[in-house]
Amino acid sequence: xxxxxxxxxxxxxxxxxxxxxxxxxxxxxxxxxxxxxxxxxxxxxxxxxxxxxxxxxxxxxxxxxxxxxxxxxxxxxxxxxxxxxxxxxxxxxxxxxxxxxxxxxxxxxxxxxxxxxxxxxxxxxxxxxxxxxxxxxxxxxxxxxxxxxxxxxxxxxxxxxxxxxxxxxxxxxxxxxxxxxxxxxxxxxxxxxxxxxxxxxxxxxxxxxxxxxxxxxxxxxxxxxxxxxxxxxxxxxxxxxxxxxxxxxxxxxxxxxxxxxxxxxxxxxxxxxxxxxxxxxxxxxxxxxxxxxxxxxxxxxxxxxxxxxxxxxxxxxxxxxxxxxxxxxxxxxxxxxxxxxxxxxxxxxxxxxxxxxxxxxxxxxxxxxxxxxxxxxxxxxxxxxxxxxxxxxxxxxxxxxxxxxxxxxxxxxxxxxxxxxxxxxxxxxxxxxxxxxxxxxxxxxxxxxxxxxxxxxxxxxxxxxxxxxxxxxxxxxxxxxxxxxxxxxxxxxxxxxxxxxxxxxxxxxxxxxxxxxxxxxxxxxxxxxxxxxxxxxxxxxxxxxxxxxxxxxxxxxxxxxxxxxxxxxxxxxxxxxxxxxxxxxxxxxxxxxxxxxxxxxxxxxxxxxxxxxxxxxxxxxxxxx
Numbered sequence: 266x267x268x269x270x271x272x273x274x275x276x277x278x279x280x281x282x283x284x285x286x287x288x289x290x291x292x293x294x295x296x297x298x299x300x301x302x303x304x305x306x307x308x309x310x311x312x313x314x315x316x317x318x319x320x321x322x323x324x325x326x327x328x329x330x331x332x333x334x335x336x337x338x339x340x341x342x343x344x345x346x347x348x349x350x351x352x353x354x355x356x357x358x359x360x361x362x363x364x365x366x367x368x369x370x371x372x373x374x375x376x377x378x379x380x381x382x383x384x385x386x387x388x389x390x391x392x393x394x395x396x397x398x399x400x401x402x403x404x405x406x407x408x409x410x411x412x413x414x415x416x417x418x419x420x421x422x423x424x425x426x427x428x429x430x431x432x433x434x435x436x437x438x439x440x441x442x443x444x445x446x447x448x449x450x451x452x453x454x455x456x457x458x459x460x461x462x463x464x465x466x467x468x469x470x471x472x473x474x475x476x477x478x479x480x481x482x483x484x485x486x487x488x489x490x491x492x493x494x495x496x497x498x499x500x501x502x503x504x505x506x507x508x509x510x511x512x513x514x515x516x517x518x519x520x521x522x523x524x525x526x527x528x529x530x531x532x533x534x535x536x537x538x539x540x541x542x543x544x545x546x547x548x549x550x551x552x553x554x555x556x557x558x559x560x561x562x563x564x565x566x567x568x569x570x571x572x573x574x575x576x577x578x579x580x581x582x583x584x585x586x587x588x589x590x591x592x593x594x595x596x597x598x599x600x601x602x603x604x605x606x607x608x609x610x611x612x613x614x615x616x617x618x619x620x621x622x623x624x625x626x627x628x629x630x631x632x633x634x635x636x637x638x639x640x641x642x643x644x645x646x647x648x649x650x651x652x653x654x655x656x657x658x659x660x661x662x663x664x665x666x667x668x669x670x671x672x673x674x675x676x677x678x679x680x681x682x683x684x685x686x687x688x689x690x691x692x693x694x695x696x697x698x699x700x701x702x703x704x705x706x707x708x709x710x711x712x713x714x715x716x717x718x719x720x721x722x723x724x725x726x727x728x729x730x731x732x733x734x735x736x737x738x739x740x741x742x743x744x745x746x747x748x749x750x751x752x753x754x755x756x757x758x759x760x761x762x763x764x765x766x767x768x769x770x771x772x773x774x775x776x777x778x779x780x781x782x783x784x785x786x787x788x789x790x791x792x793x794x795x796x797x798x799x800x801x802x803x804x805x806x807x808x809x810x811x812x813x814x815x816x817x818x819x820x821x822x823x824x825x826x827x828x829x830x831x832x833x834x835x836x837x838x839x840x841x842x843x844x845x846x847x848x849x850x851x852x853x854x855x856x857x858x859x860x861x862x863x864x865x866x867x868x869x870x871x872x873x874x875x876x877x878x879x880x881x882x883x884x885x886x887x888x889x890x
Contacts, residue, residue, distance in 0.1 A: 275310050276372040278356070280348070282310055285376055289347075296347055301326055305340045309357065313371040318364040341365060437532075439476035440523075441500040442466050444487045445508040459484060459586050461510055467575075470694050478502060479696055480586075481593040482726045497526035501727050504532060576610075576617045584610035588623045595731055595765070597636045597795050603627050618657035625649035625666045629673075633861045634794065635829050640859065643674035661692035665701060672705045673861050676889050681705060696725040700732050703739075708864045709890070712743050730756055730763050737769040742868045746773040764793030775841075776870050780813050795829060817841050831855065833862045837871055849880055856884060864888065 275282040281290040284307055289296040298306065304326045309317055319334055327336075341357055348356040358366045445461035463480050470477035478500050486496050497505030508521040523532045576582050588606035591599040604627040610620040625646040632642025647670050653663035668684030671677045685702040688695065703718030716739050722732045733756050740749035750773045756766040767790035774783035792801045800823050807819035817838050824830035824838070836851035852875075855863040866872050866881070867890050875881040 272376050273373050274376050275307075276374070277310065277313075277369045278348075278354075282307065283376070291347075298343075298347070302340045302343050305337070306344050309344075309365060309367040310371055313367045313369065316360055316364055316366050322364065437503045437525075438474070439478075439502040440469070440504045440506060441478040441483055441497050441502045442469075442506045443483055443493055443496060443508070445510045448509050448511045458487060458510070459590065461508060463586055463589075465506065471692070473693060476502075476694055476725065479694075479726050480589060481696075482728050484590055484593065485728060493522075494524055494526060494529045497524070499728065501724075502526055575619050576614045578614040578617075581610040581613035581617055581620065584613070585617070585620050585623060588620070588627075592623065592626060592630075595630070595763075596793070597631070597634050600627050600631055600634065600636065604631070616656055618653045618660055619662065621649045621653035621656065622660060622663040622666055625653065625663070625670075629666065629669055633673075635831055635834075636795070638858075639674065639831070639861055643670055643859075646670055659691060661688045661695050661698060664688040664691065665695065665698040668698075668705070669701050672708070673864060674859055676859070676864070678705075678709065678889060694725055696722045696729065696732065699725065700729075700735055703735060707735075707739055707742055707868065710868050712739065715739060728759070730760055731765065733759075734763070734765040734769065737766065741769055741772050741776070741870065744776075744870060746777050749773040762793055764790050767793065772869075772871060784808055784813060784816055796823075814842065831860050831862070832858065833860050833865075840871065840874055845875060845878070849875065849878065852881070852884060856887065 273284070275284075279292050280296075281293075282288075283290070287300070287303055289298055289303065289306065305322065308322060308325050319337060322337055323334070326340075341359075345355075345357055354369075356367065356369050358368050360366060442462045442465045444458040447458055459480065462483055466477050466480055466483075469475060470479070482500055483496075489496075491499075493505050493507035504523055504525055506521060506523050510520075524530070525532055576585070584606045588603040588610065591603035591606065604624065607620050607623040607627060610617055611624065614620070628637070628642045628646035628649065631637045632639045632646070636642075646666065650663050650666045650670065653660055654667065657663065664684050665688035668681045668688060671684060672681035675681075682702075682705065685698060685705060688698040689702065692698065699718045699722035703715045703722065706712075706715035706718060716736070719732065719736045719739060723729070723736065726732055733752065737749045737752040737756065740746070740752060749769055753766040753770045753773070756763055760766075767786045770786035771783045771790060774780075774786055788796075788801050788804055792798070803823070804816050804819045807815040811818075820838055821835065824835055832851045832854035836848045836855065839845075839848040839851065852863065852866065866875075867885055867888075872881070
């Protein structure tokens with residue numbers, strides 16, 4: 266673009282083009298144009314009456330980007346819709362196989378003579394892009410990743426343009442990035458659809474001035490036909506990004522739209538095309554463009570994070586995404602699936618720090634869910650976390666997991682709190698860090714601080730079931746049983762088969778003496794978290810025959826013939842049977858084995874019958890509380 270253009274105003278028909286303001290006016294009213302569409306118009310207007318070759322336009326408007334002629338054609342089509350509305354004469358002529366010509370007479374005058382009235386920023390959304398033809402064939406995964414980085418550059422640039430040029434509405438401070446829809450026939454590639462979203466989330470999420478919903482929050486919409494605007498409202502964001510992806514042989518096309526959640530206005534739209542087959546030769550330059558395009562003030566760490574490569578292997582990346590997808594489902598079977606995906610990712614890329622963190626996160630939950638012996642699970646988690654931090658000392662995810670290990674296995678509470686705080690400092694938008702720090706604070710009895718962390722986690726990931734379950738746990742630990750029950754029921758309205766919600770129902774019903782409701786919630790929880798239908802049916806039969814006592818005796822019989830249940834679980838059941846001595850003996854066993862849930866004895870109401878026993882108080886002191 267010519268620098269001299271900034272000193273002139275161009276007038277043609279009903280329009281005035283002001284380059285210095287990046288503004289097009291129709292009868293003194295602003296006309297919304299996306300940045301590249303504006304640049305296309307300006308280049309044509311500057312050469313009014315002359316043929317402008319397509320290659321010349323592409324070089325001028327997309328000097329540092331990788332686009333094809335189809336993108337240029339769409340921009341011209343958008344301009345025609347704007348300029349030739351209401352049956353106006355043709356403004357832009359197409360010269361077949363050559364280029365375009367701006368046909369209207371243009372008056373150019375110095376910019377200093379423009380009217381003194383302040384020029385307002387664009388007030389409406391950019392026009393809709395021309396619909397795409399959905400032609401798709403599958404191809405190797407490295408191709409679509411090329412478009413990830415091109416798309417990110419445009420997305421971040423659009424946020425910058427919107428936030429920097431709007432004066433009449435609040436700036437976009439939070440966004441949700443929806444799974445990209447794959448167009449065309451054939452089976453949908455979940456890794457592709459989630460991968461496009463995750464790449465944007467991961468990089469844009471590093472910018473502290475923006476809150477970006479995590480992958481776990483948007484993955485629920487993968488097979489959902491929910492409208493993007495409605496999803497954005499459910500996720501409580503200012504804007505939502507939706508997109509499509511098409512693949513055909515060595516070509517990939519991504520279409521992305523940023524939409525205002527409140528009114529549904531389109532803020533920005535762009536299409537990205539590429540024939541590139543090696544994303545890693547252009548990744549650094551694309552990341553640099555992202556940083557340069559933002560009007561937000563980026564720290565050095567944020568600039569580095571936009572440009573960093575987590576892995577050089579696209580197949581390993583897809584395995585990592587699948588691992589996180591299963592990990593967020595929070596069932597024993599899904600955790601085992603997640604573990605296998607992370608292990609395979611590490612085989613492909615032994616230096617993939619996030620895959621090691623995913624591995625560690627699986628182990629800590631497999632220990633917590635009683636699938637593995639705690640000492641073995643936490644030992645493997647520690648090794649994976651240490652390796653992740655060795656590869657990436659700035660990993661907030663790995664540091665958060667280290668905090669979890671220090672808290673719930675090592676019982677080194679001072680060191681754990683330091684790690685949690687550092688993880689949150691490194692990535693304030695990491696919802697799991699706030700959730701796990703909240704669990705740690707609740708264990709210590711610092712309830713106000715704990716609830717604040719849970720609420721922050723919920724703000725970052727408002728549809729997370731496990732975060733909402735943590736809040737139910739807070740209400741239970743603070744003896745607010747009605748609130749805990751209410752919270753658990755809200756979770757079950759969202760997902761009727763979420764076992765942890767039933768767990769807190771049983772605890773709270775039990776605390777209130779609602780025996781039947783408590784037993785029903787207990788067997789429902791166990792059935793969803795690993796027990797077989799036969800085991801549950803035997804317990805139900807025992808309850809019908811002998812009441813709650815029969816139920817718990819049957820549970821103990823099953824537990825004594827299974828490696829799944831730990832000493833802490835049996836200690837709780839013996840309390841239901843009124844056997845304090847046996848319960849205390851089992852708590853000592855849980856202490857010796859450093860079982861995860863032994864830390865609940867300080868605050869959980871289920872242990873209230875033992876609080877007046879000096880042996881119980883001594884146990885609390887020996888843990889380190």
